[in-house]
Amino acid sequence: MEKQLFHRLDELYGDMVELRREFHQYPELSFQEIKTPKMIADYLERIGIDVKRNVGGRGIVGYIKGGKPGKTVAIRADFDALPIQEETNLPFASKVPGVMHACGHDAHTATLLVLAKALVEIRSELQGTIVLIHQFAEELAPGGAIEMIKDGCLEDVDVIFGNHIWSSFSYGCIGYRSGAIMASADRFHLTIHGRGGHGASPHETVDAIVVGASIVQQLQQIVSRNIDPLKSAVLSIGSFQAGGAFNVIADQAKLVGTVRTFDKDIQNNMINRMEQIIKGICEAMNADYTFNYEKGYPAVVNDSIMTKQFSKIMKNNLNEVKVEEIAPVMGGEDFAYYLQRVPGVFFFTGAGNMEGTSYPHHHPKFDIDERAMLIAAKALGSAALSYLSGNFEIGIEEEMKPLV
Numbered sequence: 001m002e003k004q005l006f007h008r009l010d011e012l013y014g015d016m017v018e019l020r021r022e023f024h025q026y027p028e029l030s031f032q033e034i035k036t037p038k039m040i041a042d043y044l045e046r047i048g049i050d051v052k053r054n055v056g057g058r059g060i061v062g063y064i065k066g067g068k069p070g071k072t073v074a075i076r077a078d079f080d081a082l083p084i085q086e087e088t089n090l091p092f093a094s095k096v097p098g099v100m101h102a103c104g105h106d107a108h109t110a111t112l113l114v115l116a117k118a119l120v121e122i123r124s125e126l127q128g129t130i131v132l133i134h135q136f137a138e139e140l141a142p143g144g145a146i147e148m149i150k151d152g153c154l155e156d157v158d159v160i161f162g163n164h165i166w167s168s169f170s171y172g173c174i175g176y177r178s179g180a181i182m183a184s185a186d187r188f189h190l191t192i193h194g195r196g197g198h199g200a201s202p203h204e205t206v207d208a209i210v211v212g213a214s215i216v217q218q219l220q221q222i223v224s225r226n227i228d229p230l231k232s233a234v235l236s237i238g239s240f241q242a243g244g245a246f247n248v249i250a251d252q253a254k255l256v257g258t259v260r261t262f263d264k265d266i267q268n269n270m271i272n273r274m275e276q277i278i279k280g281i282c283e284a285m286n287a288d289y290t291f292n293y294e295k296g297y298p299a300v301v302n303d304s305i306m307t308k309q310f311s312k313i314m315k316n317n318l319n320e321v322k323v324e325e326i327a328p329v330m331g332g333e334d335f336a337y338y339l340q341r342v343p344g345v346f347f348f349t350g351a352g353n354m355e356g357t358s359y360p361h362h363h364p365k366f367d368i369d370e371r372a373m374l375i376a377a378k379a380l381g382s383a384a385l386s387y388l389s390g391n392f393e394i395g396i397e398e399e400m401k402p403l404v
């Protein structure tokens with residue numbers, strides 16, 4: 001069936017590109033998706049797929065029931081965009097001011113829709129059921145996955161597969177990893193309360209900017225001096241806002257940042273050290289503070305036995321693609337919640353433009369080599385068909401954890 005599916009996907013590649021460009025022109029922000037889920041649901045219904053709308057809020061779930069009984073496999077794609085003004089000058093650039101598909105979710109959606117169209121045509125030969133999960137709000141915690149799961153999108157699902165188009169990897173490759181492949185994604189907000197005053201009389205003030213600068217410097221030493229160098233952690237300050245007039249010492253400073261880890265013990269160590277440093281510096285400099293730490297998506301952890309099987313199947317079925325194990329990525333993904341409930345594999349499909357500069361995800365000039373969608377569709381379709389045909393060995397090394 002894989003050869004038949006691949007041939008049909010080759011024929012439908014033009015449709016995939018057309019759909020991706022349509023979604024790209026009309027992006028919608030997380031938790032504000034209205035037209036996108038309607039387009040997805042309407043498309044699936046037109047090609048004869050049973051659809052459930054408004055799953056978990058704005059999600060769409062489609063069901064392809066095969067002609068023979070068997071297991072159930074889910075495939076997930078996300079469809080939200082980012083608050084970024086596009087600067088690509090592409091003929092199909094975003095027509096929505098300040099909003100852009102700068103992470104490839106338009107490609108994820110087009111890939112899964114066209115894959116669904118090809119799978120429907122061989123529905124009678126399928127041994128089991130394929131569940132198509134089109135998820136809203138991946139970019140903004142708490143995300144859409146957790147609500148879709150609570151609303152039953154994984155009901156009766158045995159395994160799940162997901163893919164991320166990735167501009168950091170060259171077109172023509174698939175990157176997988178057994179175990180943790182993406183990090184937990186936390187955020188923190190720190191407000192420093194000082195005492196403002198005249199710039200000519202600093203001795204009468206508590207300079208919130210100086211306090212904040214000291215905290216930034218010390219926070220950056222947590223990873224280098226408190227975390228095992230053979231393990232991974234990231235702490236980044238993304239925003240530092242304070243002051244206004246040139247001759248006024250700021251009475252308040254606001255810092256916002258993120259922490260990325262794979263291990264819960266390291267995550268807790270990071271939190272404890274941050275609190276100790278912030279408290280110590282503020283007390284020493286006579287400032288007060290408000291510190292809020294928000295745990296975001298957990299780490300994305302692939303089932304190790306499934307991942308080994310996945311890599312073998314990809315190498316056997318996608319001869320023209322370079323399939324390799326990669327280092328973990330410090331980015332976050334709420335696909336983690338699906339993997340806490342059922343075993344599965346999340347992987348990356350290289351989409352870097354080999355003929356020019358590939359801009360990173362979340363960049364205003366981000367774009368992809370659209371041919372990567374065809375590779376992703378074949379990989380997802382091959383994984384699903386192989387599992388339904390009994391070619392996967394499932395091994396869950398740890399008991400699945402409940403949703404947090």
